[in-house]
Amino acid sequence: xxxxxxxxxxxxxxxxxxxxxxxxxxxxxxxxxxxxxxxxxxxxxxxxxxxxxxxxxxxxxxxxxxxxxxxxxxxxxxxxxxxxxxxxxxxxxxxxxxxxxxxxxxxxxxxxxxxxxxxxxxxxxxxxxxxxxxxxxxxxxxxxxxxxxxxxxxxxxxxxxxxxxxxxxxxxxxxxxxxxxxxxxxxxxxxxxxxxxxxxxxxxxxxxxxxxxxxxxxxxxxxxxxxxxxxxxxxxxxxxxxxxxxxxxxxxxxxxxxxxxxxxxxxxxxxxxxxxxxxxxxxxxxxxxxxxxxxxxxxxxxxxxxxxxxxxxxxxxxxxxxxxxxxxxxxxxxxxxxxxxxxxxxxxxxxxxxxxxxxxxxxxxxxxxxxxxxxxxxxxxx
Amino acid sequence: xxxxxxxxxxxxxxxxxxxxxxxxxxxxxxxxxxxxxxxxxxxxxxxxxxxxxxxxxxxxxxxxxxxxxxxxxxxxxxxxxxxxxxxxxxxxxxxxxxxxxxxxxxxxxxxxxxxxxxxxxxxxxxxxxxxxxxxxxxxxxxxxxxxxxxxxxxxxxxxxxxxxxxxxxxxxxxxxxxxxxxxxxxxxxxxxxxxxxxxxxxxxxxxxxxxxxxxxxxxxxxxxxxxxxxxxxxxxxxxxxxxxxxxxxxxxxxxxxxxxxxxxxxxxxxxxxxxxxxxxxxxxxxxxxxxxxxxxxxxxxxxxxxxxxxxxxxxxxxxxxxxxxxxxxxxxxxxxxxxxxxxxxxxxxxxxxxxxxxxxxxxxxxxxxxxxxxxxxxxxxxxxxxxxxxxxxxxxxxxxxxxxxxxxxxxxxxxxxxxxxxxxxxxxxxxxxxxxxxxxxxxxxxxxxxxxxxxxxxxxxxxxxxxxxxxxxxxxxxxxxxxxxxxxxxxxxxxxxxxxxxxxxxxxxxxxxxxxxxxxxxxxxxxxxxxxxxxxxxxxxxxxxxxxxxxxxxxxxxxxxxxxxxxxxxxxxxxxxxxxxxxxxxxxxxxxxxxxxxxxxxxxxxxxxxxxxxxxx
Numbered sequence: 001x002x003x004x005x006x007x008x009x010x011x012x013x014x015x016x017x018x019x020x021x022x023x024x025x026x027x028x029x030x031x032x033x034x035x036x037x038x039x040x041x042x043x044x045x046x047x048x049x050x051x052x053x054x055x056x057x058x059x060x061x062x063x064x065x066x067x068x069x070x071x072x073x074x075x076x077x078x079x080x081x082x083x084x085x086x087x088x089x090x091x092x093x094x095x096x097x098x099x100x101x102x103x104x105x106x107x108x109x110x111x112x113x114x115x116x117x118x119x120x121x122x123x124x125x126x127x128x129x130x131x132x133x134x135x136x137x138x139x140x141x142x143x144x145x146x147x148x149x150x151x152x153x154x155x156x157x158x159x160x161x162x163x164x165x166x167x168x169x170x171x172x173x174x175x176x177x178x179x180x181x182x183x184x185x186x187x188x189x190x191x192x193x194x195x196x197x198x199x200x201x202x203x204x205x206x207x208x209x210x211x212x213x214x215x216x217x218x219x220x221x222x223x224x225x226x227x228x229x230x231x232x233x234x235x236x237x238x239x240x241x242x243x244x245x246x247x248x249x250x251x252x253x254x255x256x257x258x259x260x261x262x263x264x265x266x267x268x269x270x271x272x273x274x275x276x277x278x279x280x281x282x283x284x285x286x287x288x289x290x291x292x293x294x295x296x297x298x299x300x301x302x303x304x305x306x307x308x309x310x311x312x313x314x315x316x317x318x319x320x321x322x323x324x325x326x327x328x329x330x331x332x333x334x335x336x337x338x339x340x341x342x343x344x345x346x347x348x349x350x351x352x353x354x355x356x357x358x359x360x361x362x363x364x365x366x367x368x369x370x371x372x373x374x375x376x377x378x379x380x381x382x
Numbered sequence: 383x384x385x386x387x388x389x390x391x392x393x394x395x396x397x398x399x400x401x402x403x404x405x406x407x408x409x410x411x412x413x414x415x416x417x418x419x420x421x422x423x424x425x426x427x428x429x430x431x432x433x434x435x436x437x438x439x440x441x442x443x444x445x446x447x448x449x450x451x452x453x454x455x456x457x458x459x460x461x462x463x464x465x466x467x468x469x470x471x472x473x474x475x476x477x478x479x480x481x482x483x484x485x486x487x488x489x490x491x492x493x494x495x496x497x498x499x500x501x502x503x504x505x506x507x508x509x510x511x512x513x514x515x516x517x518x519x520x521x522x523x524x525x526x527x528x529x530x531x532x533x534x535x536x537x538x539x540x541x542x543x544x545x546x547x548x549x550x551x552x553x554x555x556x557x558x559x560x561x562x563x564x565x566x567x568x569x570x571x572x573x574x575x576x577x578x579x580x581x582x583x584x585x586x587x588x589x590x591x592x593x594x595x596x597x598x599x600x601x602x603x604x605x606x607x608x609x610x611x612x613x614x615x616x617x618x619x620x621x622x623x624x625x626x627x628x629x630x631x632x633x634x635x636x637x638x639x640x641x642x643x644x645x646x647x648x649x650x651x652x653x654x655x656x657x658x659x660x661x662x663x664x665x666x667x668x669x670x671x672x673x674x675x676x677x678x679x680x681x682x683x684x685x686x687x688x689x690x691x692x693x694x695x696x697x698x699x700x701x702x703x704x705x706x707x708x709x710x711x712x713x714x715x716x717x718x719x720x721x722x723x724x725x726x727x728x729x730x731x732x733x734x735x736x737x738x739x740x741x742x743x744x745x746x747x748x749x750x751x752x753x754x755x756x757x758x759x760x761x762x763x764x765x766x767x768x769x770x771x772x773x774x775x776x777x778x779x780x781x782x783x784x785x786x787x788x789x790x791x792x793x794x795x796x797x798x799x800x801x802x803x804x805x806x807x808x809x810x811x812x813x814x815x816x817x818x819x820x821x822x823x824x825x826x827x828x829x830x831x832x833x834x835x836x837x838x839x840x841x842x843x844x845x846x847x848x849x850x851x852x853x854x855x856x857x858x859x860x861x862x863x864x865x866x867x868x869x870x871x872x873x874x875x876x877x878x879x880x881x882x883x884x885x886x887x888x889x890x891x892x893x894x895x896x897x898x899x900x901x902x903x904x905x906x907x908x909x910x911x912x913x914x915x916x917x918x919x920x921x922x923x924x925x926x927x928x929x930x931x932x933x934x935x936x937x938x939x940x941x942x943x944x945x946x947x948x949x950x951x952x953x954x955x956x957x958x959x960x961x962x963x964x965x966x967x968x969x970x971x972x973x974x975x976x977x978x979x980x981x982x983x984x985x986x987x988x989x990x991x992x993x994x995x996x997x998x999x
Contacts, residue, residue, distance in 0.1 A: 001494065001495045001808070001810075003497065006517070008517075008532070008800075009499065009501075009799065009800025010497070010499055010515075010516075010517040010532075010534075010800065011497035011499060011802055012493040012494070012495065012496070012497055012517055013493070013494055013495025013496070013497055013808050013810070014493075014494055014495070015494055018494075154467075155466060155467075155510075156804075158500075158801070159466075159500070159510050159511050159512060160428040160429055160430060160502065160504045160510070160511025160512065161426055161428055161466050161509055161510045161511040165429060166427070189424075190424045190465060190467060191424050191425050191426070192425060192426045192427045192451070193425070208468075209462065209467055209468045209469060210462065210467045210468075211467060228427075
């Protein structure tokens, strides 16, 4: 079917055979001019990677894709110009399910260069699906003195109700605040009243479509940004601006995987991971697989794969010392992953194995907090 | 009024809610709730977005003159789709079928493939900021030779509770929008066409009934005027009046422009100034509360700003509506002052301050901030410029006021407000689907049939054909109940009981039919029906109600009762003779408590009276 736009604005589908070629359509209107900026305001860099916050309708497929750059965001959200002046770095225009560790590395380098170049804060626009992975990746790869704020939107930017504007404004406010770590800034509730600032290694997307899908698990958010006042409040635990000295550690070991255990999982599956440098298991409850999997796991650890246990419960701490299965897992060489989120643990494993060649040291690093990804005390429940 | 000479051209859009099981783009029921039943609330901002053509729609821009936070009520019958927190479900097939049926009834052509669009609406009535709508069929016929342009299927907007609070129960109910061509030329034409289309819609038996379930928008223009869309005419009877008044308004705006021109009127833009200090000691509550008061001089406008252009509407009211877009409560103009607590002295002071000549008008606005007052003055300038221009009737969307006059809402939307709904896949309407659509009997045809087959009066038959209880009537007739009895019980008895405060919804169809059946079988009198229904509505079973109100009485028992009554009233009979029949009917009926049909009572009573009289002779 060919899509015909009527004068009334309606589209209808008509069989192609019923259409006659008249002429090629006029080119689409010119891109908007660069938005006016006040250079007296703090310098921020917007690194755009794509995602819903920057999505537009693709007339080729009729679906929503990311083909928007940072300047378009400034034009679409004029309030941003009241908060800072911006450099726009178009890094990628991908939906976040297409993100890779290689792009994480490019992103880390770009962000590092911007901070080195004088940026007082960084905003990374990102698709929400894998935003938590990228935020964790940058947490490990960069020691940052300034805020690195990931932001996205759950409802497409074309709609008047989109959460993109409020999220972006709150992200800019957080990026000019006293924060000094990698964070995700997104709606705190379904209301347009405040955004939460989540630590990059403790945040997870917990709903497919709601605005307030992002949650800090096992900890309170690092702070909040009120809207429309843009007032930022930070928790005492939040790392402050200037605490760390800028450094880039951009090596990652890509041969790592995350698997979720399920009842009846065939031990054969583990053979697929032979030769992998690291494996995260999202086990059941306190951190279990079936007994049937233990020989396979032992084989992996003996062959040099670092196997780390996390829990698919998301909330709470792994403890493999309570039940027999757990003790057998420990005996098989599996490392307890504490209260790390499985995704953050995966990214950390890639980073640890990329930067630490000594297996014993690497095991140790997986059990200590590097960037707030695990806590020593379980202070919070569900 | 010669409407032909005036060049009246009018078209209508009819919006009718469909009575489907689920909403158009989610699986929630199409139930309207009481606001007090809401289970949650949330609040959001809406902002105008750039369309696919790279522009912001002018109607959307107008709504965005101020930042507005909207509040929404949620219910246990609404879901994340209404909250704009979840992508929509595929288009409701049942609703599409009803829409296709209506299209076929108007002899329309369906589109080969339906594409769902997003129509920008940022007045808060749609949580997403757009209304989903799709063109389903086009090019239909009306019996008076007029044409239907299109039929669209769209989602109903949320109901405004008050100000910026909306209720989500109504959002997403399927709504058909039927648009005629501008094919009407008198106010009566418009009303008749609306009535006809409404009748066709009700013939499907799949539309919602009651206040607010059908709304008419009227498009009107006259020669040298402009197209104006009047929204939300809910009462059919008002349509013709709305058209008459709009013609009057447009003509008066044209005359007013000529007069402004001949007077050499102008707009002293540079005169716009802050006059807050002038009203420091004012008794006017509105001005006293104001943080900022601004004024502007309109040379040559005196008397014209306050002149009526439509009952209760003036050029001043139009300026006021424009100014309200900035969030102010309205305007004051010197044509209406002194009033509203503003004294004659203050008016003199104001006129002197603004250097106003007797032929000039001064407009003042009050706002909570410099920005708001300046915005409002600017809107007044915009409207005054239009009044003096070559096109003094602006193209507008207006809303109907109670009387049939109208107020400005926003500019007519442009094509920039429509773009594709990418979350819903297109739906093909192939030949097989179209061929399978069956056309229901028109209510008018059905009424003709009832009148003929059942000897029911035509107006009564039409009322019956249009009644929600029509299926009940058909079932009653099928069960062997006399059509007239069934029709009377549905249209009169139930209605009267309802007006008496009886909850007739509690009378289930089965109980209704069983009661009428008992009457048909002679177990109860026709006269007992209201009491039986009343008792059933109060919770009795049919059997209990019959026992209480219509215990069976045999002919012999009836004769005994009648004889006793006649004996007790021998004098009365002697005095009245046969004429005693009438008064005594009531006495006997009361005694048998509705168990015996009036006809039988009358027959027995007459016979017994004759016997008594015979004896007496």
